[in-house]
Amino acid sequence: MASVAGVACQGALAAGNRDDKVQWSKSVCRFCGTGCGVMVGHKGDKLVALRGDPKHPTTKGLVCAKALFLPKIVQSPDRLRHPMVRRNGRYERISWDDAMDLMADKFTDAIKTHGADSVAFYGSGQAMTEESYLANMLFKGGIGTNNVEGNPRLCMASAVGGYVSTFGKDEPMGCYDDIWHAKTIFLVGSNTAECHPVIFDQILAHKQKDRAVNIIVLDPRKSPVAGSATVHLDPIPGYDLAVLHSMAHCIIRDGYHDTGFIDKNVQFKVVKDGKPAKVGFDGYVEFLEGFTPERAEMISGVPAEKIEEAARLFTHGPTLSFWTMGLNQRTRGVWANNLMHNLHLITGQIGKPGASPFSLTGQPNACGGVRDTGTLCHILPYGRSVKKAGDRKAMEKLWGSTPGTIPSKPGLHTVAMFKALGRDEIKAMLILTTNPGQSMPNLHGVRDAIGKPRPNKPFVAVIDAYPTRTTEIADLVLPAAMWSEKAGVFGMSERRY
Amino acid sequence: MAIVGAFARVEVSGRDATCGLLDAIEGVSTFELEEVEKVGLLIEAADLDAVHGLITRDVRRTRGVLGAWPVYANTEDELADGRANEQED
Numbered sequence: 001m002a003s004v005a006g007v008a009c010q011g012a013l014a015a016g017n018r019d020d021k022v023q024w025s026k027s028v029c030r031f032c033g034t035g036c037g038v039m040v041g042h043k044g045d046k047l048v049a050l051r052g053d054p055k056h057p058t059t060k061g062l063v064c065a066k067a068l069f070l071p072k073i074v075q076s077p078d079r080l081r082h083p084m085v086r087r088n089g090r091y092e093r094i095s096w097d098d099a100m101d102l103m104a105d106k107f108t109d110a111i112k113t114h115g116a117d118s119v120a121f122y123g124s125g126q127a128m129t130e131e132s133y134l135a136n137m138l139f140k141g142g143i144g145t146n147n148v149e150g151n152p153r154l155c156m157a158s159a160v161g162g163y164v165s166t167f168g169k170d171e172p173m174g175c176y177d178d179i180w181h182a183k184t185i186f187l188v189g190s191n192t193a194e195c196h197p198v199i200f201d202q203i204l205a206h207k208q209k210d211r212a213v214n215i216i217v218l219d220p221r222k223s224p225v226a227g228s229a230t231v232h233l234d235p236i237p238g239y240d241l242a243v244l245h246s247m248a249h250c251i252i253r254d255g256y257h258d259t260g261f262i263d264k265n266v267q268f269k270v271v272k273d274g275k276p277a278k279v280g281f282d283g284y285v286e287f288l289e290g291f292t293p294e295r296a297e298m299i300s301g302v303p304a305e306k307i308e309e310a311a312r313l314f315t316h317g318p319t320l321s322f323w324t325m326g327l328n329q330r331t332r333g334v335w336a337n338n339l340m341h342n343l344h345l346i347t348g349q350i351g352k353p354g355a356s357p358f359s360l361t362g363q364p365n366a367c368g369g370v371r372d373t374g375t376l377c378h379i380l381p382y383g384r385s386v387k388k389a390g391d392r393k394a395m396e397k398l399w400g401s402t403p404g405t406i407p408s409k410p411g412l413h414t415v416a417m418f419k420a421l422g423r424d425e426i427k428a429m430l431i432l433t434t435n436p437g438q439s440m441p442n443l444h445g446v447r448d449a450i451g452k453p454r455p456n457k458p459f460v461a462v463i464d465a466y467p468t469r470t471t472e473i474a475d476l477v478l479p480a481a482m483w484s485e486k487a488g489v490f491g492m493s494e495r496r497y
Numbered sequence: 498m499a500i501v502g503a504f505a506r507v508e509v510s511g512r513d514a515t516c517g518l519l520d521a522i523e524g525v526s527t528f529e530l531e532e533v534e535k536v537g538l539l540i541e542a543a544d545l546d547a548v549h550g551l552i553t554r555d556v557r558r559t560r561g562v563l564g565a566w567p568v569y570a571n572t573e574d575e576l577a578d579g580r581a582n583e584q585e586d
Contacts, residue, residue, distance in 0.1 A: 041571070048573035051502075061568055065552045068501060068545050068570045193564060204506055204563050208534050228563065 022049055028490055030126070030483035031066040033361030034196045035492025038063055038070065040484060047071035047484060058176045058496070064197035070483070078466055080479035089453075091477070103430075103476060106459040110427035111143060117407075118427040120147035120417050123375050124434035125156075125363030128488030129497070132365075133373040133381065135432065141399035146377050146386055146411030147426070151434040152366040153376060153414040158328040159359040160371060162337020166345075169383055170371055174320065174356025175494040179206055181354030182320035184313050186216045188340065189240070189326015193224035196360055196493075199322070204228060214313045218243060219326060231309050235300035241332060243307060244339035246296035248346060249288040250311035258348030266345045315347055318354025325362055361493040368491010377411035386410055415441070421458055422449030428459045433480055437470030447473060499545045502569035503538040503552060504530060508561045512536070515561030522555045524548075538565070544575050 022041040029036045037056025041049025050070050054061035083099035084091040094102075110118045121139045123132050132150070139148045152160075163170045179185070179202045192200040207213045207228070217229035218240060226232045235243050251257055268284040269276040279287075293304035321344065327336045340357050349355040361367050374381040384391035392406040412420055418436065420426045422445055429450075440446040450460050451473025462474040471477045489497045507515045516527050516536055524547075528537040538556065542548045548570070556565040 043573070046573075049569070049571040051569040052567075062566050063568065064566055065549050068499075068549055068552075068567055068572075071570075071572050072545055072575075197564065197566060201506060201564055201566055205534070208506075208509070224557075224564075 024051075026053060027484060028364075028492075029063060029067045029070065030364050030490070031070075032196060033363060033366065033493040034059065034064075034198050035364065035490060035494075035496060036063050036067065036198050037061075038067060040071070047074055058494070059198050062198045062201060066197075074482050074484055076466075079482075080464060080466060080471070080477065082479060084477045086475050086477075099476060099478060103459075103461050106461075107143075107428045107430075110459070114427055116144040117147055117411070118425070119143060119145060120412065120421070120426050120429045121149070121375075121432070122414065122417065122429060122434065122436060123148070123150040123370065123432045125150065125152050125361070125366030125370050126433045127365065127369055128486065129365060129369045129373060129491055130488045131432065132369040132375040135430075136373055136375040136381070137399050140380070140386075140406050141395060141401040142405070144405045144407065146407050146409065147417060148375055148411060149377050149414045149417055150366075150370040150375050151414075151436075151439070152363065152370045154439065155325055155329055155362050156359070156366050156371065158330075158333025158337055160376075161334035162341060163359070165334065166338055166341040171367065171383075171495060172356065172358045172493070173351065174358040175496075176202065178318075178320045178354050178356050178358070179203055182206070182318050183210075183212065183354065184214045184216065184316050184319040186218070186314060186319060186321040186343075187225055187229075188218040188321060188323035189328075190219070190322055190324040190360060191221070191223040191225055191326075192322060192324075192360070193228075195324065195362070196322075199360070200225070214316060216310045216313055218310075230313060231306055233302045233306055233310055235302050238330065238332075239300040240327075241336060241339060242291060242296040242299040243302050243310075244336070244343065245288060245291035246293050246307045247311040247314060248339070248342055249291045249296075250293060250308055251315060251343070251347060252285055252288065254312075256312075256315040257346045261348030262346060314343060314349075317347065317349045318352060319344070319347070319349040320354055321357045322360050323358075324360040328359070358493075364492065365490040367493060367495055368489065368497055372491055372495070377413050377417075380406070418446045418449050421460075422446075424454075424456050424458055426458055429461070431460065431462045431464075431470060431474070433464055435464075435468040435470045437473055438468065450474065498574040499542055499548045500571045501538075501540045501548045501552070501567050503540060503556075503565055503567040504535045505538055505556055505559075505565045506534055506563045507536055508563065509533055511561045515559060518559045518561070519556060522551065522559070524551055525556065545570070545572055 024039045024041050027038050027040050029038050036059040037053030039051050039053050052061035052063040082093045085094050107119055121135050139145055160170045214230040215228055216231050217226050218233045220234050220237045268279050270279050293307040296307055297304045321340055344350045344357045380391050380395045396403055437447055460474045461476040462471050463478045463480045464471055465480045465482045491497045519525055519527050524542045526539040530537045540548050540551055552565050
């Protein structure tokens with residue numbers, strides 16, 4: 001791969017001869033969860049060139065078309081440059097000192113008058129890990145509220161719920177290197193070719209080198225990924241759970257499940273009266289009797305023979321599954337994640353090279369920045385929980401907080417938080433590098449909550465690099481430094497920092 | 498003007514025909530790489546948007562191309578033309 005990057009660079013250099021006096025600095029792309037290594041070319045303080053980092057251990061010099069725009073997004077004339085406050089429906093430029101004083105006064109007044117839970121923080125998988133960690137520490141360990149959320153609630157929360165409910169801990173256990181060891185790769189709800197292109201190239205390269213590799217695609221759309229599929233399952237949108245159950249049915253019916261692994265490592269539970277209850281393997285088999293391929297075809301529209309083929313190929317391991325928002329961003333998303341884990345657990349396709357259920361992250365720092373730092377309403381850094389006294393005590397000690405500062409009850413999750421903002425129960429909110437004024441469901445209510453003038457309207461401050469549909473209705477707008485302008489880390493899908 | 502170095506991953510069978518199709522795209526030049534599954538590309542266009550369009554539409558949809566990935570981009574000329582460099586102080 002280094003040779004590709006080198007030769008391509010030489011070609012471009014020969015054509016343009018522009019790289020005299022360009023200095024190169026190491027960085028990572030800030031666009032998606034793949035986490036490609038890049039080298040940024042700059043002359044003085046101007047970014048002028050970009051290339052893949054051939055020394056990056058996993059992406060080895062590859063980038064995708066998105067990365068072309070990295071220098072441009074930093075140097076656009078549209079950037080926010082000065083703090084602005086909204087007065088009488090108009091935005092006026094103010095000094096940094098005045099902006100910080102205003103924000104501090106508003107938050108302090110809210111906390112003193114209405115308590116710690118009257119303030120909230122809404123962060124982002126775009127922020128640096130250090131930024132999310134600092135906000136989490138301030139709000140939970142300093143102010144004493146768990147009203148701390150982030151936009152991964154809208155994308156990765158299903159994956160978080162799936163991993164925690166299945167394995168007891170968040171975060172996938174695979175890595176990109178598993179691609180090269182897999183015999184079957186299962187892509188579910190993932191247009192990897194266009195959303196994680198560098199990962200898709202590794203899949204293609206592996207398949208080109210080993211023709212025996214199979215690619216199963218489960219996606220209602222015929223995306224560019226489907227063109228490379230050994231079998232493409234295209235269910236009616238929302239009916240893929242039946243397909244996944246049916247694959248499990250076929251695997252067990254045909255005796256391809258791993259009895260030894262199941263006996264040693266797997267428990268089977270159902271929810272009865274709101275609580276998990278053990279049913280055993282036999283109970284699971286009985287449940288799956290309702291998901292024959294023929295019935296799954298009636299439910300999902302996927303032909304029974306394709307489901308059978310996909311199930312058969314899945315057992316030709318090691319099997320690596322990748323999925324992303326097609327599985328996560330929907331109701332029943334946690335269940336869909338559980339069903340992916342089920343397939344790996346009943347076949348023992350887990351915890352060995354090439355075998356893993358691997359949820360791909362969309363944002364560059366949802367894993368490292370929000371999940372690992374615990375910047376959600378119910379968790380604390382690195383897998384700890386606000387509900388556990390020992391975890392709260394450990395973080396209070398680490399943060400130098402007064403014992404008892406971190407509440408034991410989870411705060412408001414994202415949707416509830418913006419509803420509380422709309423009812424004026426949240427008095428002050430800080431939004432960091434995300435755009436709920438465009439991206440939240442039931443948007444009109446959220447926009448009214450953030451920006452509609454009214455008596456006792458909550459104070460909303462937004463930190464961002466560009467004008468957005470959120471900055472246009474905020475009370476205070478603070479310009480953010482961007483990728484390449486500040487130091488920090490991203491933690492990408494395979495949790496490489 | 499923007500110059501980008503990239504490569505296309507291609508079906509090995511029919512590689513020569515694919516290279517011919519790629520060379521026929523205005524702004525795209527091909528060159529040999531060590532691996533037969535890849536074709537080196539030099540892409541020159543008016544600006545990054547045009548390069549992006551060439552890669553994601555024209556190159557990627559060429560018969561025999563499985564995908565296209567940039568490895569190098571120089572945008573100094575594009576940024577120097579004033580369109581992207583005016584900043585209010």
